[in-house]
Amino acid sequence: MGLTIHGIAASRAVRPLWAATELGLDFTHVPTPYQGGATRSPGFLALNPNGHIPVVVDQQPPEQGGEIVVWESMACALYIARHHGQPDGHSITPATAREDAEALRWSFWAVNELEADALTVLMHRMAMPAERRKPELAAAAEKRLTVPLRVIEQHLRQQHERGESHLAADRFTVADLCVASVLNWARPARELMAAHPLTHHWVRRCVERPAHVAVKAAG
Ligand SMILES: N[C@@H](CCC(=O)N[C@@H](CS)C(=O)NCC(=O)O)C(=O)O
Numbered sequence: 162m163g164l165t166i167h168g169i170a171a172s173r174a175v176r177p178l179w180a181a182t183e184l185g186l187d188f189t190h191v192p193t194p195y196q197g198g199a200t201r202s203p204g205f206l207a208l209n210p211n212g213h214i215p216v217v218v219d220q221q222p223p224e225q226g227g228e229i230v231v232w233e234s235m236a237c238a239l240y241i242a243r244h245h246g247q248p249d250g251h252s253i254t255p256a257t258a259r260e261d262a263e264a265l266r267w268s269f270w271a272v273n274e275l276e277a278d279a280l281t282v283l284m285h286r287m288a289m290p291a292e293r294r295k296p297e298l299a300a301a302a303e304k305r306l307t308v309p310l311r312v313i314e315q316h317l318r319q320q321h322e323r324g325e326s327h328l329a330a331d332r333f334t335v336a337d338l339c340v341a342s343v344l345n346w347a348r349p350a351r352e353l354m355a356a357h358p359l360t361h362h363w364v365r366r367c368v369e370r371p372a373h374v375a376v377k378a379a380g
Contacts, residue, residue, distance in 0.1 A: 167191045337363075
């Protein structure tokens with residue numbers, strides 16, 4: 162019985178690692194890197210035929226499904242919150258149908274509307290060696306990102322008006338975790354973030370949480 166998370170924190174595996182850490186779960190971390198061929202080994206491909214991290218393996222009793230394998234990082238984080246957290250209105254687990262809807266829609270939104278351009282910003286403003294960066298690619302991605310950032314900025318403003326501090330509720334939930342894990346990549350776009358101050362402040366508050374800091378420090 163138990164939860165195993167495959168993948169290093171410096172990848173999309175941060176999402177399930179962060180979720181499990183927020184919930185204080187006892188889990189096994191297998192820090193499979195995305196470089197060097199580990200994700201192409203027969204053993205790894207048997208877990209995830211896509212050859213990507215993260216993978217979550219949840220060993221349940223046979224009557225509850227036996228070995229459950231989850232891949233796709235957002236699905237991994239949402240699964241952990243839903244099946245290993247308490248919907249008590251205090252944890253990251255959605256406690257109502259509305260909170261669950263917010264977690265689902267914002268997570269899918271982040272993958273579809275943000276992720277590719279946010280990754281371009283990260284790579285071409287910060288992560289790649291300076292001589293390989295193409296600032297024009299980052300600039301084009303930042304221009305496209307103004308559209309979804311306007312959407313989340315407006316949502317956060319409406320949330321503040323109804324007395325709620327985060328995307329789905331008046332507390333940090335898995336909705337925030339999933340979206341902040343993507344928007345964090347866009348933080349090197351200083352002008353873009355400055356133009357969306359609620360979003361900038363919110364993403365900083367999310368990534369400065371002790372669970373996220375601990376996951377990043379552990380690697
Ligand atoms: N949509 C997938 C993408 C997973 C993905 O591309 N993971 C990268 C690391 S962040 C990876 O494993 N790359 C290694 C490879 O593709 O060989 C998810 O969100 O889990």
